Amino acid sequence: MSVGYRLLLLAGLVVAAVVVVTPTFIAAPKWWPWQQPVRLGLDLQGGTHLLYQVQIEQAIDNHVERIAREIERELRDAKIGAATVERVDRSVHVKLANRDKRSEARRLLEERFANVLETRESAAPDAPDLSMALVEREVVRIRDGVVDQALNVIRNRIDEFGVVEPTLQAQGEDQIVVQLPGIQDPQRAKDLIGRTAQLEFRLIAEGPNVGTVQAPGPGVQVLPGLADGGGRTQYLVEKRTIMTGDAVTNATPMQSTSMDGMAVNFELDGRGAKLFGDATTQNVGRRLAIILDGYVQSAPQIREPITGGSGQITGRFNFKEAQDLANVLRNGALPAPLTLQEERTVGPSLGQDSIRMGTTSFVVGSALVWLFMAIYYRGGGVITDIALLLNVLFLVGAFALGGLTLTLPGIAGLVLTVGMAVDANILILERMREELRLGKTARAAIEAGYDRAWSAILDSNVTLFLSGLIMLQFGTGPVRGFAVTMLVGILTTLVTAVFATRVMYDWLVTSRRIATVSV
């Protein structure tokens, strides 16, 4: 390529970089073609970073549990009495009331749950009448879907919470990163995100086989909960679930009609309304436990059938609690519980400090290198310095263009890139000096300087790039920020320190017809 074209290409790159970088530093006018400034990381602008792990195994267990309840219903509808239907790991074990109906039950379930369950034969004397395991394909399907579902649910919850520009990302196989800029006290956000919000309606156990809190009877479970008068108590509830929160279509905070404080009104979809209506019709007089994440919120008596498809959850909430509960009920339950693994909150003052200190070290570090190069290598140093300015411009431009986030380690990477970028030029300039010492002309020295230095420049950048890639693989948050800057910096260094300086030399030699170079 002729010098002219290369100069033009370089000029084009500079113009493009200036265009994308401008909005980061000054408020660009409306007609400016690029409006997006470089995004600052939470460590610079302040905010909260949360890392959750999705309990995928739990999601699979939950799924099998739901299937078990469905099996129970299917058998009942088919008039095949089941003594117990239990989940054992990823299988459902069925004990029939009448063993003679085993083949009938098996045919029914195999037809109904084809592709989902497979029958496991067992000759063990204490084996259940029927043992059906979740097929591997289903396990894989659930595993693949859980993180995405959880992301969706969390996104909806956060959107209603009102955070400016939150970031949600899946990381690795089972982790979710939530970044909330500007949130200093993350407790409420954490409660909102981390809550599974599994709503269940079950009957309070009654009859001769209920047992006690210490020894609950068959089909009965002990759950903690809020007592009628406030305070904690233990409830004996049936294991069988009448309905879950899936059926909730809308939820709104309301003044409680029966207790102090706020409550949440919910509305059910058609199927849910029918289930709820049937269950309440059959069980008038009994108590219905409203269970949220395994905690009994209240257990009101069913005075009359509730067929309107709506109800109320009370629990002495304050307004914010009621608001958040309505939010999570509207947006559905998480497919699996989350555990908070990491929380990092940076206050705005530290963020400001970091920006200031990062900028200072960048300016001082660059100025030192800049001055050194100009003094030590004279003309060649000045050309290097121009390339160095372009390097920083391109690097910031790449961040703006690529929507990359600049963090404090990123700024450190920028400072380091300045120190490393000139290495390529030092190699070239030292080589040029050697060639000049041998009495070569400027043109030949430039030619030889670039040719001979190229392989060493390439090698050193490849090795650095490799370690940057390892860092990206290994690291999280801050380490990645640094690695990304370093990787992008290597690319801009190759463009500026090698390509751009060469164009400048060639231009000087061909157009300005200089016969010697100052290095």
Next chain:
Amino acid sequence: MKARTGSAAPGARRGAAAPPPQPKFFALIPPNPGIDFVRLAPRMALLSTLIIVVGLVSVWTRGLNYGIDFTGGTVIEVRFAGPTSIADVRSALDHPELRSVSVQDVVGGRGNEFQVRAQQREDEASSVADVIKTALKERFGEGTFDILRVETVGPKVGRDLWRNATFAVIAATVMMGIYIAIRFDLPVGVGAAAKLLHDVLFTLGAISLAGMEFDLSTVAALLTVVGFSVNDNVIISDRIRESRKKNRRESLATLVNLSINETLSRTVINSGTVVLTTTALFVLGGPVIHSFAFALLVGFLIGTYSSIFVSTPIVLALEERRTKTTRR
């Protein structure tokens, strides 16, 4: 652009008429300082072995000052508006719900800044931070201090980290060795890998001796050192290869010595500019990246030294052994 280069060009143009046979350049290090590096190497190797042993003994006995990335737990940094003694902060945090609390001044901070660390209870992720905040509020009053940052890492995260970090650093070292072995030859690759191991161990020892925090970013610094320090090897090996093509009769030791001497200027200046910017980070970058910059600084300095005194002798020894066996 034109104006700047113009200032350099006129001087050059004047000299164009009669190019001097030996042009003078401004140089800190002469083109060939004539230092007998090969003879110095064994002594230097002994010295670095000694320093590394001291460093590793320190790692063994004093241990590394692990950050919560590795240990799990909670770190809170607070800045008080008025003068506050560290003893007051300590006594405020003498709380039944807090385990193994440590309070220290923030290194490189503005004063009146303290870092509180406490261990995590297994069950709840956020409670420790809240307990600390509440305890400080009770003692010093609302609004007298500013929470700079809160970090909580569950114990589960830290567990695999050591293994991953070790694996990453070793993988990087081996990869560099393989790359160099492909670009040059096996002895050079082995020399590079050995030198990188030397650099990493040296830096680890220095971190332990200086009591600097060892966290995720330190591992990033080690990886950067591994990726960058190998550059000097590339430059020296490149030159050795070139000189061997030119003078086939000279002994390898002489050529190695010559190559190191000839490239000494660029080796020193190359590292010099990086050390310059890293020093700026270390001095001015603030407390958050203090330990990171420290690891980089030590690693870069030692990396330059070791490419001359550690890897080249190894390459030399391996090469000489190889020529002996092939002659036999």
